[in-house]
Amino acid sequence: MSKILIIAEHAEGSVNPCTAKCLSCAANIPDAEIHVAVFAVDGATLASEIATLASVSTVIQIDNPANANSMGAIVAPQIVAIADGYTHIFGPSTTFGKDLMPRVAALLGVNQISDVMAVLGSHSFKRPIYAGNAILTVEAPADLPVVATVRTASYQEADNGGNATIEIRTVAADIPEHTRFIELQAGASDRPDLQTAAKVISGGRALASAENFEIIFKLADAFGAGVGASRAAVDAGYVPNEMQVGQTGKIIAPDLYVAIGISGAIQHLTGIKDAGTIVAINKDAEAPIFEVADIGLVGDLFTIVPELEAAISG
């Protein structure tokens, strides 16, 4: 039997949907008992929310003032303190999980499986390598704990309908004081979140300025969509970093992805492979984005985008 511990991600008092996606991944492991651990200052509300997710049997709530900002170096020793008895420890492949889970793995003396995209058995998994240009099947050593991050774009959120027990625990872990949170600079946005939006409209270098990028925002509003960008658009300062889609940005799986003035470099395509429908608008008919697009339109975005927005809003 497998006993799985999932590390919940949360911010500002709500559970990040990636937690329910990790759960869907873990639920594919045969004959498993699944626990979720939430490390917060006061995790009561979070724990009761998680307890309603299907297939969770126990939620472990660990409260500590040090958990105010979910930093890897601080959470890792607390996970290690409760790790005994678990065959698997999973976290999301978000910046939170990527920062945290390898630190846990090292403390447990194992390698990590990064970005699990398919579960083949309790110790057998598929993961992307080379920016998604190859899929590797790996087998973890049978007698050691499996520490993994879950590629959340590969999974749907687990349903509600669970009724897990909540266990409040205190752990005796040495929490380091060498790492201190100062601030979070986040662009407040009332648009749908890029990582969970059903529709995403992205702009690339072709937008040529932050002012011009406004037409992408307007189009996204017409669609009720989230907004993304290529790395070139972020590097040029048209939009902030959290909007970057791709290998080093966000990996997303919306029903609809519209790439506007984006050439389709492999590092960008990695981020949108799992999108339902990809639409490309580009003035270069030879742009590689058209090789993966379900619907392509060749032309100047500065005429097409306002026209499209008018057609949808009108």
Next chain:
Amino acid sequence: MDKILVGLKRVVDYNVRVRVRSDGSGVDTDGVKMSINPFDEIALEEALRIKERGEASEVIVVSIGTADAQQQLRTGLAMGADRAILVESDTAVDPLTGARVFRALIDRENPGLVILGKQAIDDDNNQTGQMLAALWERPQATFASKLELNGDKATVTREVDVGLEVIEIDLPAVITTDLRLNEPRYVKLPDIMKAKKKPLDLIPLGDLGVTAAMPMKQVNFEPPEDRQKGIMVDDVAGLVAALKEKGLL
């Protein structure tokens, strides 16, 4: 600060579209262009800038791998590193073993900072820096896009999913780089000549007293599922119609 240790992994160049061998045994790397992992080039650039500001005295580049990696180390020396170490291993090392190698080198070199890339773009593991920080029991500032040193502390801006996170850490520490930390310099021809005279030490992996970790068994490599090429529409009306047909409007 005395020394900065920088990891330089030799990887398939980021412009190469790798192909999986038809027997599923790996990806084809024969005759393919090899380069310094792009995140590691950024790590080295950052270390050089710190040294040029007078905040460190020596930059040491480290690679773990076969003799071929000397090429990337020489490039690192030409960029401005003072000395290079190749930890020789015939087979690729897993992240935990790699972290243990860096840990052993820390005992020898006693650096104030170790700067690694956030991930190697071949295996895309994104583990080594965090593992090293755990083994060293020191802070980790991962995915850094800005780094400021102030005495025995550093202020680091990190690229996180919701925006930018600023943290303060005590030194020594491990930093892992994101792409926007800096833009690496180009290597100039005279520097390539000069780099030939800089020290490059070879240390057999076995000499470091490192216990190898259990690697993941690589069972099979396959190409990703291809997306089918779709349709082209002529104008906005065609696009709207196609979206409606798919129920997306």
